[in-house]
Amino acid sequence: MPAEDTGHTGDAPGHRITLLGPQRDPVLDEVMQSLGLAGARVATITAGWRDREHDDTLLVEQLSGHCVNLGLWQRMQQIWEHDPELERADRHRRQVLTEMQELYVIGLQHAVEACTRIRAHEPRDERVHRMAVEDVLGVMRGLDERHVSRVAELHEEFYATYEPHHRDAVVQGRFEVGRLVGDCDAVVIAGGHVGVLLGTLHMFNLAPALAHAVPDPADPRGVHARVDRPVVAWGAGAMALTERVLLFYDDSVVAPGVAEVLMDGLGLTRGLIALPSAADRLDLKDHDRMQTLTHRCRPRVALPLDHGDRVTLTADGRVPDGTRVFGPDGTTMRYAAPTPPASATSAGHATGASALPGEEGA
Amino acid sequence: MSQQTAYPLSPRHKGKLAINQLRARRLDEQVVARFLAEHEVPVVEGAKCTFLYRGEADGVAVRHRIVNQPQHVPMRRLDVEGDLPLWYVTIELPAASRVEYQIEIRHGEAVETFNDPLNPHVAHSPVGSSSVCQAAGYETPDWVVPQGDARPGELIDLQLPSKALRRTTHNRVYLPARFRRGSHYPLLVVHDGDDYLTYAAMRTVLDNLIHDLDLAETIVVFSNPGDRLREYPNYAPHARHLTTELLPAIEEQLPVIRRADARCLMGASFGAVASLSAAARTPGVWDNLFLQSGSFVFTDIGSDHGGGPAFDPVVKFMNRYRERPRRIAERMFITCGVYEPLIVPNRSMVPVFESTGSRVQYVESRDGHSWENWRDRLRDGLSWIFPGPQKLVYE
Numbered sequence: 001m002p003a004e005d006t007g008h009t010g011d012a013p014g015h016r017i018t019l020l021g022p023q024r025d026p027v028l029d030e031v032m033q034s035l036g037l038a039g040a041r042v043a044t045i046t047a048g049w050r051d052r053e054h055d056d057t058l059l060v061e062q063l064s065g066h067c068v069n070l071g072l073w074q075r076m077q078q079i080w081e082h083d084p085e086l087e088r089a090d091r092h093r094r095q096v097l098t099e100m101q102e103l104y105v106i107g108l109q110h111a112v113e114a115c116t117r118i119r120a121h122e123p124r125d126e127r128v129h130r131m132a133v134e135d136v137l138g139v140m141r142g143l144d145e146r147h148v149s150r151v152a153e154l155h156e157e158f159y160a161t162y163e164p165h166h167r168d169a170v171v172q173g174r175f176e177v178g179r180l181v182g183d184c185d186a187v188v189i190a191g192g193h194v195g196v197l198l199g200t201l202h203m204f205n206l207a208p209a210l211a212h213a214v215p216d217p218a219d220p221r222g223v224h225a226r227v228d229r230p231v232v233a234w235g236a237g238a239m240a241l242t243e244r245v246l247l248f249y250d251d252s253v254v255a256p257g258v259a260e261v262l263m264d265g266l267g268l269t270r271g272l273i274a275l276p277s278a279a280d281r282l283d284l285k286d287h288d289r290m291q292t293l294t295h296r297c298r299p300r301v302a303l304p305l306d307h308g309d310r311v312t313l314t315a316d317g318r319v320p321d322g323t324r325v326f327g328p329d330g331t332t333m334r335y336a337a338p339t340p341p342a343s344a345t346s347a348g349h350a351t352g353a354s355a356l357p358g359e360e361g362a
Numbered sequence: 363m364s365q366q367t368a369y370p371l372s373p374r375h376k377g378k379l380a381i382n383q384l385r386a387r388r389l390d391e392q393v394v395a396r397f398l399a400e401h402e403v404p405v406v407e408g409a410k411c412t413f414l415y416r417g418e419a420d421g422v423a424v425r426h427r428i429v430n431q432p433q434h435v436p437m438r439r440l441d442v443e444g445d446l447p448l449w450y451v452t453i454e455l456p457a458a459s460r461v462e463y464q465i466e467i468r469h470g471e472a473v474e475t476f477n478d479p480l481n482p483h484v485a486h487s488p489v490g491s492s493s494v495c496q497a498a499g500y501e502t503p504d505w506v507v508p509q510g511d512a513r514p515g516e517l518i519d520l521q522l523p524s525k526a527l528r529r530t531t532h533n534r535v536y537l538p539a540r541f542r543r544g545s546h547y548p549l550l551v552v553h554d555g556d557d558y559l560t561y562a563a564m565r566t567v568l569d570n571l572i573h574d575l576d577l578a579e580t581i582v583v584f585s586n587p588g589d590r591l592r593e594y595p596n597y598a599p600h601a602r603h604l605t606t607e608l609l610p611a612i613e614e615q616l617p618v619i620r621r622a623d624a625r626c627l628m629g630a631s632f633g634a635v636a637s638l639s640a641a642a643r644t645p646g647v648w649d650n651l652f653l654q655s656g657s658f659v660f661t662d663i664g665s666d667h668g669g670g671p672a673f674d675p676v677v678k679f680m681n682r683y684r685e686r687p688r689r690i691a692e693r694m695f696i697t698c699g700v701y702e703p704l705i706v707p708n709r710s711m712v713p714v715f716e717s718t719g720s721r722v723q724y725v726e727s728r729d730g731h732s733w734e735n736w737r738d739r740l741r742d743g744l745s746w747i748f749p750g751p752q753k754l755v756y757e
Contacts (some may be wrong), residue, residue, distance in 0.1 A: 021755050051540060157447040191757045235756040249753045253576055257753065276756040
């Protein structure tokens with residue numbers, strides 16, 4: 001294993017997740033070298049590129065040819081071919097998800113409009129005005145939470161009803177993918193369509209292939225994930241690794257877009273929401289919008305991943321001190337991990353408390 | 363929901379207008395020829411647009427098509443030594459306007475109207491072409507011209523015998539680049555299809571919007587009318603053709619999503635009426651409408667609408683609908699130019715449609731009843747009707 005173990009915890013090697021800015025002008029080769037992964041055999045995931053999944057010449061060059069593309073999108077198509085019942089069920093699930101997303105966004109848009117109007121109100125009493133803003137932000141957070149839990153219920157229902165993990169094509173695919181990952185020293189996950197990417201990662205059960213659970217009494221789940229080998233990701237790949245995927249694009253054509261939660265990610269990171277190409281996709285000068293966004297991310301840190309950014313997370317998947325993040329006022333600041341209080345709760349569960357970014361335990 | 367258009371401010375023009383500088387000089391053939399060679403006509407300086415005409419006449423005027431404004435604007439004559447006179451008039455136009463106009467000349471009692479020979483910009487509409495003045499701030503959108511990296515879709519002819527219309531219909535079907543039979547696509551049916559392709563650059567627009575992820579990969583049927591003035595204004599056989607002949611044929615041949623919310627009817631002017639009335643006649647089939655400058659003429663009192671016999675069935679349909687509004691489509695995207703007479707009925711219908719529970723997005727522009735106006739609104743409308751995966755793709 002050529003991977004450089006930079007964060008040992010006891011006897012276990014502390015492999016890390018490294019999140020990058022967009023790779024349109026790729027620097028992956030330099031990153032791999034600096035991580036001690038030059039010459040390492042790398043499993044690549046480009047399922048977010050869909051039918052162009054294997055147009056990965058540049059990626060192969062960046063990795064000096066020492067890589068194998070897991071071909072998850074292509075494998076998914078093969079599963080659909082072999083198992084039409086599962087394909088129909090999954091198509092239906094996606095239709096329902098799309099409708100749920102549409103209706104959730106309608107609710108969000110009205111809340112955003114209310115928030116804008118309340119903020120524009122000339123306050124006669126500052127306290128009343130502040131409470132009204134907090135209330136409507138609370139409504140948005142409530143919508144986010146309910147939406148993400150309903151999406152999770154839908155996924156659970158699908159997996160319980162159709163049991164993909166017991167179907168031959170899926171079992172075979174998972175076995176092959178797991179073996180390929182097991183033979184590699186590191187994993188690279190590229191950007192692309194985050195919904196497609198997440199769908200394939202779940203279908204091939206990549207989370208346990210990439211990480212194992214470590215007991216963690218401070219975490220409400222009692223465990224947290226530790227990656228088994230270095231993982232480098234950007235764009236949709238970075239988003240998919242996190243606990244929660246937030247879609248955002250302020251420069252939408254018809255009306256100012258509203259950020260929307262898509263679903264839970266693989267949960268291999270803790271306490272962060274990845275915002276790839278934030279400078280391009282968000283109206284950073286609109287402080288009200290940015291404040292709303294960071295408020296909705298709480299207690300997680302809103303982590304911009306812009307051109308040139310490179311963030312290697314701590315061994316337990318957190319944002320390291322000094323990282324550029326969006327602060328509570330919507331502007332960028334340097335992250336400082338809070339000192340957890342005695343009654344700490346973990347990231348991954350919005351507490352509704354007025355926690356600063358990173359104050360997951362507040 | 364109406365969307366307030368964010369217009370740019372007109373840039374301030376400092377100093378004398380070019381025409382006033384010219385007037386201060388002794389005019390001869392060379393001076394005027396040089397002036398015309400050095401300036402695009404109309405001469406746009408800040409909000410001021412100077413229209414010019416060169417030729418002998420008893421009177422010359424600009425005849426523009428801005429509703430609720432005096433449309434006949436006389437020009438002033440400047441004599442040119444030993445040559446034809448130069449006529450001019452300066453009109454103030456709001457920023458980002460596109461105004462259609464023609465030049466009218468009078469010799470005695472004889473009046474002739476034609477496109478401005480000094481202006482190469484021409485706008486096309488269902489009733490012919492006219493010159494167009496692009497005021498300060500107007501820019502042709504970059505997504506209406508071919509982009510090098512946008513992969514082109516395919517356009518194939520589809521002829522379909524129609525019992526309903528008692529003729530063979532001629533359609534063109536757009537398949538997006540990277541079309542795959544294994545995928546399922548939304549379906550957009552466009553009235554006056556060949557005109558949208560020819561005058562609104564719609565094939566290029568589709569290529570670009572899909573490439574930019576603003577528009578979902580969509581199968582588009584460009585349909586064409588036979589007798590347009592008969593088939594488009596609320597004609598039952600037309601609605602029957604769309605829903606019971608064209609749609610089944612498309613569904614049989616191509617992988618379109620077989621749901622009303624994945625279908626859209628679209629059209630401009632009478633084509634918008636055809637879309638609206640066809641959807642109204644076949645409820646639950648077409649859940650999206652994209653209506654541009656709809657000829658939604660109605661009367662509040664009596665039946666005298668002043669639009670001529672072609673509008674009779676339209677007025678009958680609209681009046682009846684206004685008496686008992688009902689939801690025709692789940693989502694409606696409506697656009698109209700503020701300079702066209704149809705701005706009044708279009709504005710009036712928005713709250714009526716909204717009152718039925720439809721989600722309505724309404725966009726105005728400082729433009730007229732022309733294909734270029736409809737072209738320039740395509741991105742807004744198409745990306746709202748069938749949004750692309752922009753929000754889901756993170757490179």
